[in-house]
Amino acid sequence: MAAHASEVHHHAPPEGFLWKYIFSKDHKVIGIQYYLLAVVAVFTGMFLSLLMRIHLFWPNAHIPGMDGDFTPEKYLALMTMHGTIMVFMVLTTAPQAGFGNYFLPIQIGAADMAFPTLNMMSFWTTFISFACLIAAFFVEGGAPISGWTAYSPLSTLGSISGPGEGLGQTMWIISIAFFCAASLMGAINFITTLIDLRARGLTMMRLPLTCWAWFITAILSLLAFGVLLAAGILMLLDRLAGTSFFIPGGLVVSGVQQTGHTGGSPLLWQHLFWFFGHPEVYIAIVPGMGAASHVLSTFARKPVFGYRAMVYAMSAIGILGFMVWGHHMFVSGMSPYTGFAFSLMTMAIGVPSAIKTFNWLGTLWGGQIRFTAAMLYAIGFVTLFVSGGLSGLFLAQPSVDLYLHNTYFVPAHFHLVMGVAAIFGMFTGTYLWFPKVTGRKLNETLGKLHFWITLPGTYAIFMPMHWLGLAGAPRRYADSTAVSYLPALQPIQWFISIAAFITISAQILFLFNLIWSLKFGEKADENPWQATTLEWTIPSPPPFDNFGGHEPSVYRGPYEYGVPGYVDDYLPQHVEPGKLATGSA
Amino acid sequence: MPGAPVIDEIEIPPSDRGSGGSSSAEPPRGYGGGDGRGGDGEGSPFPRSASSRRVYYTGIWLALAAILMFFMALVSAYLVRKGSGGDWRAIALPRVLWLNTAVLILSSLALEASHRAWEREQAAVFRAWWATATALGLFFLAGQYVAWRELAAAGVYLATNPSSSFFYLFTAAHALHLAGGLAALLYVLSRDWMRLRATAGVAAEVAGIYWHFMDGLWVFLLLVLTLGR
Numbered sequence: 001m002a003a004h005a006s007e008v009h010h011h012a013p014p015e016g017f018l019w020k021y022i023f024s025k026d027h028k029v030i031g032i033q034y035y036l037l038a039v040v041a042v043f044t045g046m047f048l049s050l051l052m053r054i055h056l057f058w059p060n061a062h063i064p065g066m067d068g069d070f071t072p073e074k075y076l077a078l079m080t081m082h083g084t085i086m087v088f089m090v091l092t093t094a095p096q097a098g099f100g101n102y103f104l105p106i107q108i109g110a111a112d113m114a115f116p117t118l119n120m121m122s123f124w125t126t127f128i129s130f131a132c133l134i135a136a137f138f139v140e141g142g143a144p145i146s147g148w149t150a151y152s153p154l155s156t157l158g159s160i161s162g163p164g165e166g167l168g169q170t171m172w173i174i175s176i177a178f179f180c181a182a183s184l185m186g187a188i189n190f191i192t193t194l195i196d197l198r199a200r201g202l203t204m205m206r207l208p209l210t211c212w213a214w215f216i217t218a219i220l221s222l223l224a225f226g227v228l229l230a231a232g233i234l235m236l237l238d239r240l241a242g243t244s245f246f247i248p249g250g251l252v253v254s255g256v257q258q259t260g261h262t263g264g265s266p267l268l269w270q271h272l273f274w275f276f277g278h279p280e281v282y283i284a285i286v287p288g289m290g291a292a293s294h295v296l297s298t299f300a301r302k303p304v305f306g307y308r309a310m311v312y313a314m315s316a317i318g319i320l321g322f323m324v325w326g327h328h329m330f331v332s333g334m335s336p337y338t339g340f341a342f343s344l345m346t347m348a349i350g351v352p353s354a355i356k357t358f359n360w361l362g363t364l365w366g367g368q369i370r371f372t373a374a375m376l377y378a379i380g381f382v383t384l385f386v387s388g389g390l391s392g393l394f395l396a397q398p399s400v401d402l403y404l405h406n407t408y409f410v411p412a413h414f415h416l417v418m419g420v421a422a423i424f425g426m427f428t429g430t431y432l433w434f435p436k437v438t439g440r441k442l443n444e445t446l447g448k449l450h451f452w453i454t455l456p457g458t459y460a461i462f463m464p465m466h467w468l469g470l471a472g473a474p475r476r477y478a479d480s481t482a483v484s485y486l487p488a489l490q491p492i493q494w495f496i497s498i499a500a501f502i503t504i505s506a507q508i509l510f511l512f513n514l515i516w517s518l519k520f521g522e523k524a525d526e527n528p529w530q531a532t533t534l535e536w537t538i539p540s541p542p543p544f545d546n547f548g549g550h551e552p553s554v555y556r557g558p559y560e561y562g563v564p565g566y567v568d569d570y571l572p573q574h575v576e577p578g579k580l581a582t583g584s585a
Numbered sequence: 586m587p588g589a590p591v592i593d594e595i596e597i598p599p600s601d602r603g604s605g606g607s608s609s610a611e612p613p614r615g616y617g618g619g620d621g622r623g624g625d626g627e628g629s630p631f632p633r634s635a636s637s638r639r640v641y642y643t644g645i646w647l648a649l650a651a652i653l654m655f656f657m658a659l660v661s662a663y664l665v666r667k668g669s670g671g672d673w674r675a676i677a678l679p680r681v682l683w684l685n686t687a688v689l690i691l692s693s694l695a696l697e698a699s700h701r702a703w704e705r706e707q708a709a710v711f712r713a714w715w716a717t718a719t720a721l722g723l724f725f726l727a728g729q730y731v732a733w734r735e736l737a738a739a740g741v742y743l744a745t746n747p748s749s750s751f752f753y754l755f756t757a758a759h760a761l762h763l764a765g766g767l768a769a770l771l772y773v774l775s776r777d778w779m780r781l782r783a784t785a786g787v788a789a790e791v792a793g794i795y796w797h798f799m800d801g802l803w804v805f806l807l808l809v810l811t812l813g814r
Contacts, residue, residue: 191643237754
């Protein structure tokens with residue numbers, strides 16, 4: 001052990017603020033950078049949704065800062081930016097690149113990621129992407145209006161198709177291209193680290209489920225983001241170089257005949273986009289599944305029910321995720337046979353999802369549950385995944401989707417199942433790991449208060465949207481009072497807006513808790529939750545090289561809680577079998 | 586490249602030569618197993634130096650998977666776009682492409698010859714073949730430029746027709762990736778033999794994997810462009 005310990009580390013801690021905190025190659029600093037980026041992004045995105053909800057509540061109100069009338073185009077710009085910021089800059093960064101960067105190397109007993117320099121480049125490319133996206137607000141015409149899916153030809157014809165479709169949309173595509181490059185770098189790093197740098201004795205089936213989740217997510221990223229990059233380049237060429245990949249001929253926009261384009265296929269963009277886009281929703285949610293499994297087991301003081309089944313189910317969800325992109329396009333005129341195939345594959349995802357849900361409940365069953373804030377959020381994650389997932393079975397059927405497509409039913413579905421569920425995954429991760437990162441616990445009382453406002457608030461926002469959708473209210477409408485059959489539904493819009501105001505306000509509690517606990521939180525030792533995995537074997541916060549130049553050895557699986565015949569109710573992964581105190585507690 | 590052990594003492598600080606050397610007696614590739622993990626772990630020193638080299642092989646194959654997905658997306662777009670719209674007009678591919686292709690294949694062969702010289706520890710021969718491969722790679726890029734000029738001279742530009750759009754896109758995207766490989770080849774060439782053997786052997790091997798892949802990718806793209814015309 002000692003003979004080769006010095007080989008493990010080739011890099012010394014960096015000196016100076018710039019290299020320590022800005023251009024750091026330390027996976028822990030990069031993880032925090034990603035997390036903070038996501039926090040800034042999530043509050044930005046939430047602010048945009050607040051503006052939208054205010055507008056839907058009072059369609060004729062003047063909102064300070066929104067100069068002139070609140071046109072439908074401005075609403076679309078807010079919606080586009082809300083979606084893009086949330087999906088890319090929040091749901092794809094924090095759960096994977098944030099938590100994963102910080103904890104994957106530590107949980108597998110490594111000193112750092114496989115390629116620290118690449119890791120740093122990956123973060124700063126993401127940062128450029130974020131800056132580029134936000135800059136779209138401030139260019140001529142403002143932010144794009146074509147939604148986070150950027151369907152052609154709205155997104156390809158330039159400013160003729162609306163404000164924001166000029167330079168704003170171009171900025172959007174460039175931002176996405178940077179994001180693709182960053183995600184690919186990150187994915188290569190994650191997979192390599194997990195394959196090659198695991199500690200001695202840490203077999204694949206002894207990995208914490210968080211690591212499995214990051215591994216599967218990284219594989220999805222590796223295979224999906226290259227496709228989006230290719231599609232983005234085609235779109236950029238259509239916009240800037242006069243090609244016709246996605247632009248059909250003979251279009252008349254605002255009464256003006258468009259010339260110079262022939263024969264392009266808007267559906268081609270949709271296929272390429274959703275081939276990326278569907279795996280993307282699993283990129284957002286799978287890390288949350290890992291975190292929820294991890295936390296449920298830790299605070300139920302029981303092993304994860306059906307560990308192997310959990311691994312296989314997550315893998316199956318990942319594989320099936322590449323075969324279902326067509327369910328986003330049921331109304332695009334696709335052949336009914338194709339639609340049937342996509343529908344069948346989509347509903348097949350219900351099987352591994354049900355296995356996971358069953359196992360989460362099985363993990364809780366008969367456990368000695370500790371209702372910490374982290375645990376509450378993990379349970380909240382399970383409820384959101386179930387309630388949001390069930391409506392997916394409705395949308396997965398082409399005949400039902402024909403009616404529900406582009407209604408409020410769709411945002412209701414995906415906000416619950418991949419939006420807020422993934423956010424709950426981040427909350428559970430934050431409450432669990434904050435002590436490890438900072439050396440202090442988050443305030444539990446504030447955390448529970450935060451949870452008990454956020455969970456009912458989330459349901460109050462998104463459950464009524466299902467009814468709006470079933471009543472036929474279309475999504476993306478800036479003013480629902482302007483259409484003859486919608487004003488009757490306006491009270492539901494009011495209800496949703498009020499719920500949104502309250503839920504969004506409650507997030508200030510979380511932000512306050514983060515900042516307050518950093519200084520005044522209860523001090524945490526190296527293992528405040530009596531947990532088993534390797535991150536709890538090193539000081540809080542961890543030193544620069546994690547394990548002090550030594551490589552830990554692993555002797556058992558990650559969730560050995562409540563094993564009969566031992567004094568403690570948890571058996572850490574790194575303790576040798578003979579050194580555990582036996583007997584009854 | 587296949588199954589060929591590269592060199593032993595890579596990325597091992599001088600002070601660790603002893604222990605490092607013994608643990609890296611196994612094939613450096615590490616894919617064949619025998620890396621000592623997964624067992625009880627007692628006694629057998631974990632070959633960290635082998636794993637620190639192995640990450641570069643894992644990393645390059647993953648990068649190639651991502652690059653392959655990128656080009657597959659372009660190729661599927663090519664096939665879909667050709668079938669839709671009815672405005673597809675096949676362009677005459679410049680003949681110089683065939684010469685370029687031959688040059689690129691020769692470049693791969695030269696790299697392979699260089700690899701064999703490496704195993705026989707013939708420094709001069711290694712460098713000569715490596716330089717040849719690099720020069721042929723540059724020659725290929727110049728040839729692709731000639732092909733573009735030829736097409737432009739015939740009035741075929743990026744936006745002329747979807748077929749020409751895809752031709753420029755395929756060749757430019759490939760050339761960009763190849764230029765990255767060329768930078769890697771030049772990097773290896775800039776190292777002197779002793780330092781290369783001590784520290785940068787992985788760089789030579791990884792650059793080689795990438796270069797051969799770019800060669801195969803070009804042949805594939807050319808087949809798509811000719812047969813799918």
